[in-house]
Amino acid sequence: xxxxxxxxxxxxxxxxxxxxxxxxxxxxxxxxxxxxxxxxxxxxxxxxxxxxxxxxxxxxxxxxxxxxxxxxxxxxxxxxxxxxxxxxxxxxxxxxxxxxxxxxxxxxxxxxxxxxxxxxxxxxxxxxxxxxxxxxxxxxxxxxxxxxxxxxxxxxxxxxxxxxxxxxxxxxxxxxxxxxxxxxxxxxxxxxxxxxxxxxxxxxxxxxxxxxxxxxxxxxxxxxxxxxxxxxxxxxxxxxxxxxxxxxxxxxxxxxxxxxxxxxxxxxxxxxxxxxxxxxxxxxxxxxxxxxxxxxxxx
Amino acid sequence: xxxxxxxxxxxxxxxxxxxxxxxxxxxxxxxxxxxxxxxxxxxxxxxxxxxxxxxxxxxxxxxxxxxxxxxxxxxxxxxxxxxxxxxxxxxxxxxxxxxxxxxxxxxxxxxxxxxxxxxxxxxxxxxxxxxxxxxxxxxxxxxxxxxxxxxxxxxxxxxxxxxxxxxxxxxxxxxxxxxxxxxxxxxxxxxxxxxxxxxxxxxxxxxxxxxxxxxxxxxxxxxxxxxxxxxxxxxxxxxxxxxxxxxxxxxxxxxxxxxxxxxxxxxxxx
Numbered sequence: 001x002x003x004x005x006x007x008x009x010x011x012x013x014x015x016x017x018x019x020x021x022x023x024x025x026x027x028x029x030x031x032x033x034x035x036x037x038x039x040x041x042x043x044x045x046x047x048x049x050x051x052x053x054x055x056x057x058x059x060x061x062x063x064x065x066x067x068x069x070x071x072x073x074x075x076x077x078x079x080x081x082x083x084x085x086x087x088x089x090x091x092x093x094x095x096x097x098x099x100x101x102x103x104x105x106x107x108x109x110x111x112x113x114x115x116x117x118x119x120x121x122x123x124x125x126x127x128x129x130x131x132x133x134x135x136x137x138x139x140x141x142x143x144x145x146x147x148x149x150x151x152x153x154x155x156x157x158x159x160x161x162x163x164x165x166x167x168x169x170x171x172x173x174x175x176x177x178x179x180x181x182x183x184x185x186x187x188x189x190x191x192x193x194x195x196x197x198x199x200x201x202x203x204x205x206x207x208x209x210x211x212x213x214x215x216x217x218x219x220x221x222x223x224x225x226x227x228x229x230x231x232x233x234x235x236x237x238x239x240x241x242x243x244x245x246x247x248x249x250x251x252x253x254x255x256x257x258x259x260x261x262x263x264x265x266x267x268x269x270x271x272x273x274x275x276x277x278x279x280x281x282x283x284x285x286x287x288x289x290x291x292x293x294x295x296x297x298x299x
Numbered sequence: 300x301x302x303x304x305x306x307x308x309x310x311x312x313x314x315x316x317x318x319x320x321x322x323x324x325x326x327x328x329x330x331x332x333x334x335x336x337x338x339x340x341x342x343x344x345x346x347x348x349x350x351x352x353x354x355x356x357x358x359x360x361x362x363x364x365x366x367x368x369x370x371x372x373x374x375x376x377x378x379x380x381x382x383x384x385x386x387x388x389x390x391x392x393x394x395x396x397x398x399x400x401x402x403x404x405x406x407x408x409x410x411x412x413x414x415x416x417x418x419x420x421x422x423x424x425x426x427x428x429x430x431x432x433x434x435x436x437x438x439x440x441x442x443x444x445x446x447x448x449x450x451x452x453x454x455x456x457x458x459x460x461x462x463x464x465x466x467x468x469x470x471x472x473x474x475x476x477x478x479x480x481x482x483x484x485x486x487x488x489x490x491x492x493x494x495x496x497x498x499x500x501x502x503x504x505x506x507x508x509x510x511x512x513x514x515x516x517x518x519x520x521x522x523x524x525x526x527x528x529x530x531x532x533x534x535x536x537x538x539x540x541x542x543x544x545x546x547x548x549x550x551x552x553x554x555x556x557x558x559x560x561x562x563x564x565x566x567x568x569x
Contacts, residue, residue, distance in 0.1 A: 040431055051420045051454035058424020061410065062432075082451075086417055090403060090410070 001156040001198065002030050002099045004135060008142045009067065010034045013041055016146075020059055024049050024070035031069070053079040056094045057086035065093045065146075071100040072114040076153070080120055087151050088124040095145055095152040096121075101131070101197055102246030103281065103288040104158035110282055114155070118196075119251025121153040121224075128175060128224040131155045131197035131253075137221045140173040144222060157198025157246075158288065167200065176227030178234050182207065182217040190239040192216040196223065196253045199246050202298035206244070215242065223256065231260035240271045244298055249276040300378055302343075305510050308378060309339035313538050314567035315374035315387060321558040323391035325399050329548035331371035333474040333507070333533040334363075334441060338375045340513040341439060350380040353406045359436050360425050362410045364418020365443035365472065366401035373397055373405060381407035416449025418442065419469065423455045426467040426526075437519055441470045445477035448486050453498070459526040460499030467526040468517065469500070472507065474535040476546050495528040507531030538565050 010033060013019040021034055022043045035042040045052035049070060056066040068075050075096055076083070087094045098114060105112035121127055130141040130152055138156075145152050161167065173179050181200060184207060193203045193215045200219065206212045235241065235257065243254035254274030261272055278295040286294065302308045316331040342348075346359040363372045370390060377384045382405075389395035396404040400413030409425075412418050422440035429436055442452065459467055477485045488494070495502045501523040505512040516529045535549075536542030539561040553561055562568055 043427070045458065046454075048454035048458065050416070050451040051423070051458055054417055054420020054451065054455065055424035055427065055458070057410075058421040058426075059428050060424075061421070062425055062428035064428060081414055082417065082420070085411065085414055086421060 053082035060092035101155040133200040161200040176230035305343040329535040330368040366412030369401035415446040416451040507533035
């Protein structure tokens with residue numbers, strides 16, 4: 001995912017000299033090509049995320065579109081007040097890019113588990129969350145990000161879905177709009193699994209089980225506080241929605257959908273179930289797939 | 300109001316700061332008085348700006364990182380005609396843009412601050428932008444001494460020095476008092492000049508109430524290939540006898556009688 005992201009960013013920088021990529025001393029074997037092609041648009045801020053994020057605000061205030069790149073929690077939680085005060089409050093054009101969303105770096109331990117980031121980033125009024133799960137979603141998210149002038153959080157997982165070629169490839173994903181990923185056998189079914197982020201494979205595995213064989217798969221890759229009012233109509237279409245996210249339940253994507261549902265006049269008519277990570281994952285180390293299996297994620 | 304002398308300007312900044320804080324029953328009058336001379340010299344003699352065009356492309360950028368002392372900045376901007384002196388009456392009132400920490404919603408305020416340790420990193424970003432675009436404008440940022448406890452300042456100083464940001468001037472309002480007691484008793488920052496020099500900056504120390512010294516040190520003649528740091532030795536509550544060097548004036552606001560005495564001592568009746 002990160003390689004595809006950097007390819008798109010490099011391409012955009014060809015025609016936009018206001019793109020600025022800042023890294024927190026990370027990105028080995030990923031950012032080199034960008035750096036070589038556009039050295040004046042690349043800054044290694046060192047291991048100092050507070051300063052990186054504050055500087056990003058300063059650059060954005062001078063009309064740059066800044067991408068702050070790091071892994072897991074370093075460019076989110078470590079500098080959360082800089083994101084809150086310096087970027088979001090001023091509504092600056094900064095995109096926080098975190099690679100290793102969810103348990104991508106599961107073997108590296110709790111410090112590298114990005115499993116509370118939605119809770120943080122969705123609490124900022126101007127922030128849009130971009131959590132793509134497929135290659136075409138990354139393309140569409142990046143198109144939106146380049147077009148937008150507001151704060152963005154781009155959350156990238158480690159790998160693209162293994163069977164992504166079989167999935168729908170939407171040409172367009174609009175902010176706040178659900179995207180069809182895979183239909184179930186029964187086209188008339190009014191049940192769906194709603195994902196965000198790099199959990200498409202998990203949803204596909206879920207659908208293969210008898211219990212969820214009658215559920216379509218949809219994703220909502222672009223969301224945030226300002227798109228809550230768009231959710232009612234989409235929620236109302238369904239009898240049952242199961243949200244799926246590689247994040248803890250509290251403050252996450254499922255909570256967001258529940259909050260949106262609570263604002264609907266006919267609240268309660270759609271049954272919403274949340275599937276998220278077991279909190280005990282915080283104390284466990286292991287490969288992402290093993291951790292998910294061990295804690296029965298998406299079961 | 301047209302004021303062409305920095306000394307006179309500083310008196311009015313102090314007077315309006317006192318009045319605003321008193322009317323609003325707000326805090327931080329002591330720190331506002333300690334930076335009034337610095338602001339007066341900056342806005343009268345150093346910064347390039349056009350009050351009618353607050354976003355003028357080639358203006359110099361000034362960030363007040365110690366945003367809690369914004370009353371003095373708002374007063375300065377009003378006295379320099381960014382808005383009217385009457386606008387200052389809404390300071391810290393319901394619905395006003397003139398909130399009691401520096402707000403970018405006020406004309407001429409570059410960046411909202413309030414939580415300490417945010418101004419310098421933003422200033423460094425602006426200085427990088429100017430350098431990358433080969434712009435002539437410069438960036439000035441005013442920090443408090445207590446604020447230097449925040450690690451983000453040292454991250455930013457390392458970076459600014461590494462990138463030879465000679466278009467950046469960091470001013471430290473060194474009034475020696477923090478929130479509860481002296482800087483010395485809170486977290487020692489001495490030897491401060493040596494620290495900034497060790498970080499690769501070009502450092503000078505001045506009397507932060509002496510306009511000639513301030514003007515000389517702030518002038519845009521930094522021939523060194525590094526960021527400039529000016530350690531301005533100041534007095535918290537400067538100009539008002541019963542406020543000078545008293546930690547309680549970090550919090551208290553003068554009542555009517557105290558305001559009258561204070562304005563008399565400053566020598567400006569409003």
